[in-house]
Amino acid sequence: MKKMWRKILTITSILSMIVVAGCGTNQAAGTSDGGERVFDVSLPLGEGSHHDEGLKSFKEELERLTDGRLSVKLHYNNELGGEREVTEGMGINTIEMGLASTGPLGSFVKDIYMFDLPYLFKDVNHAYAVLDSEIGEELAKKIEEKANVKVLSWWENGVRHETNSVRAVKSPEDLKGIKHRTQESEVQVDTWRAFGADATPMAWPEVYTGLQQGVIESQENPIPTILDVRFHEVQDYLNLTGHVYSPLPFMMSKQLFDSLSKEDQDAILEAAKLATSTQREASQRLEQEALKKLEENGMEIVQPDLDAFRKAVEPVYEKWAPKINEELIDKVRNFQY
Structure with missing residues (x-):
């Protein structure tokens, strides 16, 4: 039994040294030597x-701030995994950087479920503030x-x-019985059931x-996502419910971030900050362009009675x-901006 424990301890020690060595290499590669990294x-x-527009702006700013030492390679269309897998991957340092909706973060920080609440913000400027x-x-x-x-x-x-292939939605009653996909959020499921839909989460x-x-x-x-994913090919109605403002946290593995020099950490944060206005402006511009294209591609654009929707989710x-x-939540809803 003692021999077995000695073997286990020996293996554990070796593994520990490998992990430490790996972390040390990662930190050195980060920037203490001023090396290049993508x-x-x-x-x-x-x-x-x-x-894409936001990340290309970030790439440009990061390369400018570091004289080309640091850059990024973009992996489109969930090439590295779905939003949950990417978020969890960053948490264990198997994925370096990523964009994701706030949906997967609520399981870590319950305050994040606030963003799933319908009609939390008055408009986009309220959300930005x-x-x-x-x-x-x-x-x-x-x-x-x-x-x-x-x-x-x-x-x-x-x-x-909301989009669907069943009928135009002018009031919550029009959603009754429609099979609706939500993100993996109980708040979203309850919201759509309150609207009358048959709601279920799906990756x-x-x-x-x-x-x-x-x-x-x-x-x-x-709306830009609806066009980008070509939902108009499988959906007939675009109902302008405007029920949720969805942030897009731009994230990075904390372990990786901490391994970098202060200089490079500052450059990454500054590049992300500088790219924020570009990304938000692109979102607003593309929304208007996408709405027109979706209509041209045959989707019926419907303006629902939003007061009825707000009442339904009380x-x-x-x-x-x-x-x-x-x-x-009260602080956010009453935030002065």
Whole structure:
């Protein structure tokens, strides 16, 4: 028995030395020697998207700030995995950088579920003001502590709208019985059930095929995403529900970030900050362009009665605000900007 324990201890010691050696190499490669490095970054959408425009701006700024020593390689259309896999991968340092919706982060930091609450923000300027304030900084800090992921900046996914292949939606009653896909969030499931839909979570890479095969009939996303993924091929109605403003945290493995020199950390943060306005502007511009293209591609654009939708989700706030962080939610809703 003692011999067995000695063997286990010996193996454990060897593994520990390998891990330490690996970490030491990673840190040296980071920048203590001022070496060049290209970071792999995951994005859910393709070339020409608002995700793409933001990251290309970040790449340009990062190369400028570091005289070309640091750069990024973009991996489009979930090439490195779905949003949850990418977020978790950054947490264990198997993925270097990535963009993702806030959906997967709620399981680490319950405050993040706030972003799933419908009609939380009055408009995009309200959202920008909150995310760029101490509230955004505090949320980023919590994500760093709980998920082991560094939020470099709060970018924009956009305002989310519902599409379906069943009927035009002018009031919540029109959603009754429609099979709707949500992200992996209980708040979202409750929201869509409050609207009357038959809601179920589904991983992002499965959504298009699910709609195509009729497993689901409805989904919701920002307008540029709806066009980028070509949902108009499998959906007939774009209903401008505008129910959620969706942030797009630009994130990095905290372990990797911590391994870099202060100089390179500052350059990465500065490049992300400089690219934020470019990415948000691209999101707004592409939304208008995408809306026109979707209509040209045959989607019927519907303007619902939003007051009816806001009223329908009052029970969602009553249930979830105390569970998430009622004080924070009140602070956000009443934020002066």
